[in-house]
Each structure stands twice: as structure tokens, then as C-alpha cells.
Amino acid sequence: MSFLEALAAHAFVQRALAAGLLVALGCGLIGPLAVIHRSSLSSGAIAHGLLVGVGVAVTLHWPPLYGALIAALLAALLTGWIHARFRQQQDVLLAAVWSTGMALGILLFASSPQGNTAISGFLFGSILLVSTTELQLMAALDGVLLLTMTLFYWQLVSSGLDEDYAHSRGIPINLCHLILLGSIACLTVLLIRIVGITLMIALIALPAATALAYARSLRQAMALSVVIAALCITLGLGISFHLDQSPGATIALLSVLLYVVTARRR
Amino acid sequence: MKTDSPVPAIELTGVSFAYGGASVLRDIQLRLDPGTHLGLIGPNGGGKSTLLKVILGLLKPDAGQVRLFGLPCQAGRRRIGYVPQHSRLRTGLPVNVLETVLLGRIPNGMKPAFCTRADRHIAMETLHTLGMADHARRPVSRLSGGELQRVLIARALVLQPELILLDEPATHVDPQNERGLLALLREHLHNTGILLVTHNIERITAWMPRVAYLNETLSCHDTADLSGQRLEALYHT
Numbered sequence: 001m002s003f004l005e006a007l008a009a010h011a012f013v014q015r016a017l018a019a020g021l022l023v024a025l026g027c028g029l030i031g032p033l034a035v036i037h038r039s040s041l042s043s044g045a046i047a048h049g050l051l052v053g054v055g056v057a058v059t060l061h062w063p064p065l066y067g068a069l070i071a072a073l074l075a076a077l078l079t080g081w082i083h084a085r086f087r088q089q090q091d092v093l094l095a096a097v098w099s100t101g102m103a104l105g106i107l108l109f110a111s112s113p114q115g116n117t118a119i120s121g122f123l124f125g126s127i128l129l130v131s132t133t134e135l136q137l138m139a140a141l142d143g144v145l146l147l148t149m150t151l152f153y154w155q156l157v158s159s160g161l162d163e164d165y166a167h168s169r170g171i172p173i174n175l176c177h178l179i180l181l182g183s184i185a186c187l188t189v190l191l192i193r194i195v196g197i198t199l200m201i202a203l204i205a206l207p208a209a210t211a212l213a214y215a216r217s218l219r220q221a222m223a224l225s226v227v228i229a230a231l232c233i234t235l236g237l238g239i240s241f242h243l244d245q246s247p248g249a250t251i252a253l254l255s256v257l258l259y260v261v262t263a264r265r266r
Numbered sequence: 267m268k269t270d271s272p273v274p275a276i277e278l279t280g281v282s283f284a285y286g287g288a289s290v291l292r293d294i295q296l297r298l299d300p301g302t303h304l305g306l307i308g309p310n311g312g313g314k315s316t317l318l319k320v321i322l323g324l325l326k327p328d329a330g331q332v333r334l335f336g337l338p339c340q341a342g343r344r345r346i347g348y349v350p351q352h353s354r355l356r357t358g359l360p361v362n363v364l365e366t367v368l369l370g371r372i373p374n375g376m377k378p379a380f381c382t383r384a385d386r387h388i389a390m391e392t393l394h395t396l397g398m399a400d401h402a403r404r405p406v407s408r409l410s411g412g413e414l415q416r417v418l419i420a421r422a423l424v425l426q427p428e429l430i431l432l433d434e435p436a437t438h439v440d441p442q443n444e445r446g447l448l449a450l451l452r453e454h455l456h457n458t459g460i461l462l463v464t465h466n467i468e469r470i471t472a473w474m475p476r477v478a479y480l481n482e483t484l485s486c487h488d489t490a491d492l493s494g495q496r497l498e499a500l501y502h503t
Contacts, residue, residue: 036359151378158369161361165421168322168348170340170374215360216405 003238012128016247019130019193020233022138023203026190028226029145030183031208032218036160037180040205042079045094046181047188047200049075049101054122054192055108064122065137068192072185075101080178102197125196125248127237134193141186148183156180157218194233199252203229206255210262228258273336275300275429275459276321281330283313283320290316294330294484300428303460305474305489307467312481314463315351318431321461322348335428344374347422349415351433351463363409363417364389364402370424392424393417395454412443419451429459436466448473467497 006013034043053071057064075097082093109119121129130138149156158166159176167173184204191200207228208221215221236251243250276298283291290313298304308314319325321332323339334342347370367389372379393399396416406414415435422430435451436444444466451460452473464470470477471489478486479500487496 152376154369154372154379154381155376157361157365158372161359161366161369164324164350165348165369167324168343168350169370169372170343171372172376175376212360216403217360217362217365221360 003241006241012130013241015130015132015135016127016237017234019127019135019138020237020251021230022135022142023190023194024207024226024230024233025142026145026187027203027207027229028211028222028224029142029149030180030187031204031225031229032212032221033156033160033180034184034204035208035212036157036218037177039180039184040201041091041094042083042181043184043188043204044201045079045097045101046072046075046185047191047197047204048098049078050185050188050192051105051122051197052101052108053105055105055112058114058118059108059112063133065134065189065192068122069137069141069186069189071101072188073182076178076181076185080174080181083177083181084174121196122192123196123198124246125192125194125199125251127194127247130193138190138193141190144186145183148179152176152179195248195252199248202252202255203232206259207232210255210259213262229255232258272299274298274333275302275335276461277331277333277336278321279331279333281320281327281332283316283325283327285316289482291320291327291480291484292482294480296478296484296486298429298459298461300335301457301459303462303474303476304486305470305477306461306463306480307465307470307477308480314480315433317480317484318348318433318461318463321431322346345428347425347427347430349418349422349430349432349435351437359407360405362403362405363393363398366406366417367393367420367424370421388426389420389424392420395423396420396450412439412447415439415447419447423454427458429461430455431461431463433463434465435462436464444469 007017034040050068050072053067054064057067078097079094082090086093106119109115112118155171155176156179159171159173163173187204188200191203195203208225210228211221211224215224232254233251236254237247240247240250274297276296278294278296281291281294282289294317306314306317316325320327322343332339335345368381368385371381371385371389390399390402393402396419398413398416398420401409401413406417409417419435436447439447448469462470462474471492475489476486477489477492478484
């Protein structure tokens with residue numbers, strides 16, 4: 001059975017593709033701003049920090065993505081505070097957030113009845129297991145991201161491009177950074193089912209970095225980034241289906257490949 | 267009792283500032299009336315850029331008061347355009363000239379901002395004034411130093427400020443372009459207050475009616491009274 005036949009025949013494949021396209025929209029909206037604000041390390045800390053929330057949710061039999069969302073938003077707050085107060089030491093402190101969230105999550109999973117088998121779906125993604133309820137949450141998160149970008153696009157661009165100038169115009173730099181980190185937190189929850197915690201940084205940063213090399217304006221970069229992320233996810237899903245490989249890893253590798261192939265533009 | 271004295275655009279009273287323990291500004295008194303022009307000169311490290319940052323509220327003075335248009339700094343700076351000396355604008359990104367200039371139209375704070383057709387019109391008019399309208403869609407990464415400086419000035423002017431602070435606006439510009447740039451500013455900013463920081467004393471004395479000399483303390487002089495010898499004496503005091 002080909003991927004297209006499976007797509008026509010099976011609801012779970014349709015849900016997987018729909019989830020992928022919702023994620024692509026989120027990556028396109030937030031990725032270029034995350035690159036402009038040099039937030040890759042913060043994104044990694046939030047992504048890995050959220051495992052503790054998933055662990056708590058699984059232990060308490062809550063929907064895992066809700067636990068992930070709460071933990072990701074708390075990690076974003078912590079990361080924003082570190083950026084504002086301890087900028088000189090933020091590399092080490094973000095590494096601490098990164099490892100603490102991961103370590104606590106692993107311990108929680110190890111002590112839960114589902115044990116270590118359940119954790120792999122969150123670490124490496126499980127796009128084919130996306131439920132309708134999760135799709136609804138992902139669509140709602142995309143809505144939040146779209147609204148945030150509509151309302152605060154210019155402040156986020158200004159603070160990312162020229163912090164001193166933005167400050168002189170009375171734009172609160174730390175609040176802008178916090179809004180961006182909150183948006184990244186929402187994006188990490190969107191990504192957890194697609195590529196998992198360990199690989200999500202690839203889809204946050206690389207389609208955006210590839211798009212930034214070709215675009216002639218930031219809005220163009222966002223649109224192109226959506227297209228690139230959608231391409232990587234759809235192709236990755238199809239290729240992994242045919243090769244019987246992990247979809248998350250295939251999608252992440254495709255985004256790396258595209259970034260490397262377009263390296264000469266940068 | 268009615269007074270004819272206008273509310274000053276800038277009023278500094280006893281302003282002092284130190285980086286760590288090192289005093290950079292000491293007991294600065296400055297009054298600049300709306301629409302007037304003042305050149306600010308002084309040696310490197312004399313505190314010129316620091317003074318502009320204190321005026322804009324980017325640095326908080328250790329002592330003294332800053333009032334802009336009779337308002338506290340945070341409120342008054344909305345009426346001020348600023349062109350920093352070394353803009354930290356990240357030029358490697360796909361931001362075009364028009365987008366950069368439109369950043370100047372964003373309202374203060376986090377009030378949701380939407381760039382309207384009127385904003386674009388004002389931005390294009392400003393770019394036209396500075397001879398950059400044909401470059402509106404060019405990424406800023408492909409501009410020369412002089413062109414980028416014009417874009418940054420446009421970003422400050424697009425706000426239609428009542429006062430503009432220019433910190434070494436010709437730093438990355440060759441002498442020929444510098445003359446053109448200053449002539450352009452002189453032509454289009456005659457109704458706008460200006461505080462211009464520069465090293466080029468010759469150009470400033472040809473344009474500005476008053477000059478302030480800053481080297482930790484500030485002294486103001488009428489340009490007409492500043493002979494070459496007097497200037498030299500100031501720099502060696």
C-alpha cells in the first residue's frame with residue numbers, strides 16, 4: 001500500500017498529516033522570530049523542560065499534552081527570568097533547566113505503570129498516534145500563535161532586530177522576549193507528537209533559517225518557512241511510511257538536509 | 267503670572283552618572299528649547315553617547331532630573347527621534363528598507379500595532395526625502411554604510427519627532443557623503459529641534475548656532491564666540 005492509498009484509507013494517517021500541517025503553520029510563524037532573537041538554546045531548554053509536565057500528567061492520568069503545555073509555559077517563564085536577570089550566565093542556567101526537566105520527567109515515567117515504553121513516544125514523536133482531541137488542542141494553539149503574531153508582530157521584530165532602538169522607543173524588551181518564549185512553549189507542545197522532544201529543535205530553527213536565506217522580507221520568511229516545514233513533514237511522513245522508519249527522525253533529517261543544501265545562500 | 271518662556275524640549279538639572287565607580291557625567295545642567303539646534307562635542311569617552319542615553323531613559327542617572335517637553339523622561343521621549351552611533355541593527359536578516367523604517371512608526375509600549383496605508387505613505391515620503399525611495403524593497407544587508415545611515419535617520423524621522431538626537435550620524439560615511447547627508451538634514455530639519463553629537467567640529471560650527479562641550483561636565487557656547495584657539499583650549503582643559 002502506498003502512502004497516498006493509506007492516506008485515503010486510514011483516519012490515523014489523515015490525522016497525522018493534519019497534525020503535520022498545523023505544526024508547519026506554527027513553525028513558520030514562530031521559527032523566524034526565534035532565529036532573529038537567537039532563542040535556539042532557550043527553545044531547547046523549554047522543549048526538554050516540558051518532559052516533567054508530561055511525566056506528571058501521565059502519573060496522574062491527565063491528557064499528556066495538557067501537562068506538557070503547563071510545564072512548557074512554566075519553563076518559558078523561568079527561561080525569560082534567567083534571560084532578564086542573569087544574561088551573562090544564561091548558558092549554564094538554561095542547561096540546568098534543560099537537564100532538570102528531562103531528569104525529573106525520566107524519573108516520573110520510570111515510576112509510572114506505563115514505565116519507559118510510554119516515554120519514547122514523547123522523546124522521539126508519535127505522529128501516527130495523534131488523537132482528534134490532540135488535533136483540536138493543536139489547532140487552538142495555532143490560533144493563539146496567530147493572534148499573538150497579529151497583535152505584537154512589530155514589537156517582536158523591533159526588539160529582535162535592534163534592542164537598543166526598541167528600548168529607546170519604550171518597547172519593553174523583557175516582556176517581548178517573554179511573549180516570544182511563551183509562543184515557543186506553545187510551539188513545543190505542537191511539536192511533541194510530530195518529532196518528539198529530542199528532535200523538535202530541528203523543526204523550530206532549520207525551516208526558518210532556510211527560509212531566511214531566500215526571503216526578501218520577514219513576512220516572506222514566515223510564509224516560506226511554513227511551506228518548507230510543511231514540505232519536510234509531508235515528505236518525511238511519506239518516506240518513513242515507505243521505508244518503515246521513524247517519522248520524527250525522517251522529518252528532522254529532511255529539514256537538516258534542506259538547510260545544508262541551501263547553505264551556500266547564507 | 268504668565269511667562270513667555272516655552273517648555274524646554276530637554277531640561278537636565280544636576281544630572282550625574284557613573285559606570286561602576288567611574289564618573290562619566292557630573293552635575294549636568296542643560297536646557298534646549300523646542301525647535302532649536304545644539305551641537306555636542308567633546309573628547310572620546312567624554313560622555314556624549316552616555317548623555318544621549320540618559321536623556322532617552324536608556325540609562326538612569328545617579329542624581330538629578332531629566333524632563334522632556336515638561337514631562338518625565340518615559341513619557342516625553344515619545345516625541346523624540348533617535349539615531350544611535352553604532353546601531354546594533356542585525357543586517358544579516360531579510361529585513362528590507364521599508365520594514366526597517368516602519369519600525370519607527372510602532373507606538374510606545376505593547377499596544378497592538380498595525381502598519382496602516384498612512385504609515386506606509388509617511389515611510390515612503392520620508393525615504394523619498396532622504397533619497398532612498400528607490401531602495402524601499404532592498405534588504406538592508408545590501409546597503410552601503412551611507413545608505414544604511416540614511417535608512418536609520420529615516421526610521422527616526424518617520425515618527426515626525428519634535429526633536430531628533432543624532433549620535434555621530436556620519437560615522438560610517440565617506441567625507442563626500444557626509445557633506446551630502448548633513449546638507450540634507452539641515453534642509454529638512456529646520457523646524458525640528460536637533461541635538462547633534464559629532465567629532466567634526468568644522469561642520470558643526472558651520473551649521474549649529476550653539477555648541478555644548480562635554481567632558482564629564484558640560485559647558486555651552488555660542489558658535490560665533492568659538493574661535494579655533496578657544497576650541498583647542500576647551501579640549502585641553
